[in-house]
Amino acid sequence: MATYLNLDVVHYICSCKVSKPLCRLYLCKHCFELRCQDCVLPEVDCQYCPNCLDYMSSGEAKVKKNRCSACYDCPSCGHTLSTRATSATLPSPDDPTKQVAQKVYYLLCAFCRWTTRDGGIPDQRAPSVPWRNLAQGAELRQDNSKRLTTLTEAFRQLALKEKAEKERKKIAVRKKSFFSPGLTDRYGLASVALRKKSLANPSHFTPPTVDIPEAQATEDPPDDLDEAYWLPPVPEQSPLAPGLHTRSSLLQRLADPEIQPERSSQLAPISKPVLCKRSLRCRQCDHNLSKPELNPAAPKFKINLCALYNVPEMRLYSVGDGEGGEGDDCCQLTLLLTNPASKPTGVRLRCLDSRLALPDREFSLGPCGDAALDLDDPLAAAGAQSPSSEPDRPDEVAFRGPGRLGLLARLRCARQLAASEGVRLELSYEFRNIVLPSAAAGESVEVRRLTAELLLRPPASSGASAKA
Amino acid sequence: NPKINEMSRTSVKIAPGAVVCSECELRGDITIGQRTVIHPKARILAEAGPIIIGDGNLIEEVAVIHNRPDESNPNEKVMIIGSQNIFEVGSRCEAVKVGDFNVLEARSFVSRDTVVSNGCTIGAMCSVTGREVLPDNCVVYGAASHRKVVSEKPPAQTLQLDFLAKILPNFHHIKKAGASSAAAAAAKQHRPS
Numbered sequence: 001m002a003t004y005l006n007l008d009v010v011h012y013i014c015s016c017k018v019s020k021p022l023c024r025l026y027l028c029k030h031c032f033e034l035r036c037q038d039c040v041l042p043e044v045d046c047q048y049c050p051n052c053l054d055y056m057s058s059g060e061a062k063v064k065k066n067r068c069s070a071c072y073d074c075p076s077c078g079h080t081l082s083t084r085a086t087s088a089t090l091p092s093p094d095d096p097t098k099q100v101a102q103k104v105y106y107l108l109c110a111f112c113r114w115t116t117r118d119g120g121i122p123d124q125r126a127p128s129v130p131w132r133n134l135a136q137g138a139e140l141r142q143d144n145s146k147r148l149t150t151l152t153e154a155f156r157q158l159a160l161k162e163k164a165e166k167e168r169k170k171i172a173v174r175k176k177s178f179f180s181p182g183l184t185d186r187y188g189l190a191s192v193a194l195r196k197k198s199l200a201n202p203s204h205f206t207p208p209t210v211d212i213p214e215a216q217a218t219e220d221p222p223d224d225l226d227e228a229y230w231l232p233p234v235p236e237q238s239p240l241a242p243g244l245h246t247r248s249s250l251l252q253r254l255a256d257p258e259i260q261p262e263r264s265s266q267l268a269p270i271s272k273p274v275l276c277k278r279s280l281r282c283r284q285c286d287h288n289l290s291k292p293e294l295n296p297a298a299p300k301f302k303i304n305l306c307a308l309y310n311v312p313e314m315r316l317y318s319v320g321d322g323e324g325g326e327g328d329d330c331c332q333l334t335l336l337l338t339n340p341a342s343k344p345t346g347v348r349l350r351c352l353d354s355r356l357a358l359p360d361r362e363f364s365l366g367p368c369g370d371a372a373l374d375l376d377d378p379l380a381a382a383g384a385q386s387p388s389s390e391p392d393r394p395d396e397v398a399f400r401g402p403g404r405l406g407l408l409a410r411l412r413c414a415r416q417l418a419a420s421e422g423v424r425l426e427l428s429y430e431f432r433n434i435v436l437p438s439a440a441a442g443e444s445v446e447v448r449r450l451t452a453e454l455l456l457r458p459p460a461s462s463g464a465s466a467k468a
Numbered sequence: 469n470p471k472i473n474e475m476s477r478t479s480v481k482i483a484p485g486a487v488v489c490s491e492c493e494l495r496g497d498i499t500i501g502q503r504t505v506i507h508p509k510a511r512i513l514a515e516a517g518p519i520i521i522g523d524g525n526l527i528e529e530v531a532v533i534h535n536r537p538d539e540s541n542p543n544e545k546v547m548i549i550g551s552q553n554i555f556e557v558g559s560r561c562e563a564v565k566v567g568d569f570n571v572l573e574a575r576s577f578v579s580r581d582t583v584v585s586n587g588c589t590i591g592a593m594c595s596v597t598g599r600e601v602l603p604d605n606c607v608v609y610g611a612a613s614h615r616k617v618v619s620e621k622p623p624a625q626t627l628q629l630d631f632l633a634k635i636l637p638n639f640h641h642i643k644k645a646g647a648s649s650a651a652a653a654a655a656k657q658h659r660p661s
Contacts, residue, residue: 076616077609112609113589118619245617264616 006459009316011422012307013453015039025307026289028282029433032450034307040289041281047274048296051080055296061274072131072269074109075119075252075261081107081269083127084115090125107131107269119267135268137259151212171196279303311452312347312365312429313338317398317406319458331411333458339365339403345430349407352424356456357410359396368403411458422457481647483523487633490641492527496535501525501551505632508640510555517544522551522568526629531555531572534562538580550586552624559590569621576608587621 003023011019014036026035048055049068056064072081085103092100104123107116117123121134132138248261261267280290291303320332333356339345348362398406411423428451434444481499482488488500489508496514500506501523509529512519516537527533533555535547550568555561559572562579567586572578576590581599584590588602591609596602606617636642 077614111591112614112616113607113618113622114616115618115620245615 005315009457009459010314011455011457012311013455019455022307022311022313025311026280026282026305027307027310027431028285028287028289029305029310029431030285030287031282032431032448033284034311034452035282035289039283041283042278043281045277045279045292046294047276049272049274051272053296055277055294056274064274065271066274067271068274069130069271070128071272072107073272074112074114075256075267075270076114076264077109077112078255079109079111080272081109084108085127086123088123105129114267116269118265119269120265121268131269132271135259136266137268141258309340310431311340311450312345312427313340314349314425314427314454314456316456316458333409333411334398335407335409335456337363337365337405337407339368341432342367343432345432347405348428349409350426350428351409352426352453355412355423356425357412358425359393359407359409363397363405363407365405366403422455425454425456427452427454479647480643482643482645484645485633486645487636488643489636490643503629503633505629505636507531507632507636514547516542517546519547519549521549522553524552524624524626524629525549525555526553526625526632527555528557528559530558532560534560535564536562536580554622554625556592569624571622589622 007021007023010021012022012025012034013019014025015031015033016036016039018036018038020036024036026040027033028035044058046055046057047061047066049071051071052068054068054070073079074081083105084107085105087101088104089099090102090104092098092102102125104125105127106121106123109115116131120136121131124131124134133142246264248264248267252264252267253260253262256268256270259266259268277292277294277296279288279292281288288303289305291301293300293302315336315338317334317336320334335349337347337349339347344364344366346362346364349358350360351358392400396408398408400406428449431448431450433446433448477497478495479497480488480494483500483502483504485502486500486504486506488494488504488506489510491508492506492510492512494512497518498512498514499518499520501521503523504521504525504527506512506527507529510527511530511532511534512521512527513532513534513536516535519533519535521527521533533547533549535545538545545564547564549561549566550570552569553566554571556572556574556576558575560575560577561572562577563582563584564580566578566584567588569587570584571589573590573592573594575593577595577597578584578590579595579597582596583601584596585602585604585606587605589607589609590596591607591613594608594610594613596608596613602608603617605619605621606615608615
């Protein structure tokens, strides 16, 4: 993931004791803990084609072999093929004697300029056509699939037959005397019993005669390869030796295991594999943490419990020079705290290994940018003042903004920091949990005090800049 | 210094129908064929000899066509570019001989030693530097400058050329057709026989 920020400076500790940047974590609002990618169970929601964004359910995708039916990849370079149209004079479909200019379509890769014409596929009259089936050797592949379906049908029937035999054995254990129709036909059960008996009789199932040939040993390969296998020698000057460009590369061959084309004229468009939309579930409490919309064109979420939207984010804003005071191995850091919620929250930072001198009281952060605009008081919206009654002290607070707070902190033993893992901090904040409306009361908001452990690792250059 | 004298003797012969924006940089002895469109900020530098550009070419912005002097071979060489070629934005062509229907995509580079034949496509950011003749309809693509030969040349961009010929004069000053240099007589001596 490319970002403007250095994500390694501030890490949050997940419930599994692994440190990750906040953007990689989720907050489970039922367990009230941070979860990382490993604490979370992914589930496939639906499959979609990355090109046409056509989405299908998992069952449908299984039938389509996890491929899009309309989009194709270039067999030469792997990019998506686009459909191009040209006009050609062809006999018109109505009147075969007349030559009419008609639109014909072919597939083209915009990156490497491979076209279906290079693969020997003639131009088609309609833009959406099963291109792959038109490639060379398609009839051979279809014959193989027919054979495979006959075989699977035969084995499926065999399986049914074996299952019926098992059932019959179970029924046969019971005593037959009570059910023989000769003795008791008071309730007209004779015909029913007879029918059941005949169904359980395996003679009904005659497996279709499928010709499964015996395995035969292949002939011994000849010792010397046929001359035709050797390509003509490559002249030293030309990089594109005659014949070399007619061969497919190994990557191209392996990208299409069905055909495994040896020659570049055998390359056929590859049906585009689909990607999946997944939803994430907390492993502990089984609630959903992230559930996207089914439609891949809509980047919204039904449930989005990313930690970035729920936990105040701390960033290293700036590193100042040491100003003496507690020895010259000191530097002053400015930590930026951002409130992601639309309601104000109270935040308190505490250093766990006493390396960082932090103001030891709770600060309230206003609501974040968008919600702040709704506030009536323009000053409160700008967040210039502390929302609570306590005024900010200039040796503790560097600045304020809408939903943001710059805290001043003094770091001791800055040079030793590079060797150690980092400074461990504890951030406690208020989390507003919107509880679903119950029958009696309306929607209620539960305010909980949560804590998160942080790991601050100022980048190495800041340690070097500390005055010697 | 004879080189400085040559560069200062800029003489450009523009065929009728060619659209050459005034803001392009033309240095040295250059001949431009019919229906060729040269965008502003293109640079055509005939340093080590004249450049002859054929018909129907499209030379886009920041493209450089440079007849660069070669220390190993200081003889004057004429750079001949055929017709219906496209030099996309930022492409650099130092090849001495370029055929027809080629496309040099954005930021591509062709060195002096290479001979570009017909219908070649040099992909974006690809560079071709070997001493060789590129085969017809060759395509160079990818970060590793892969090669392959396709069956047909890139399509001619006549629609685009017509459109540009109509639109560019509305927004840019265009150089007039004809020999535009006081030293046209001197240029005639340099024309290859």
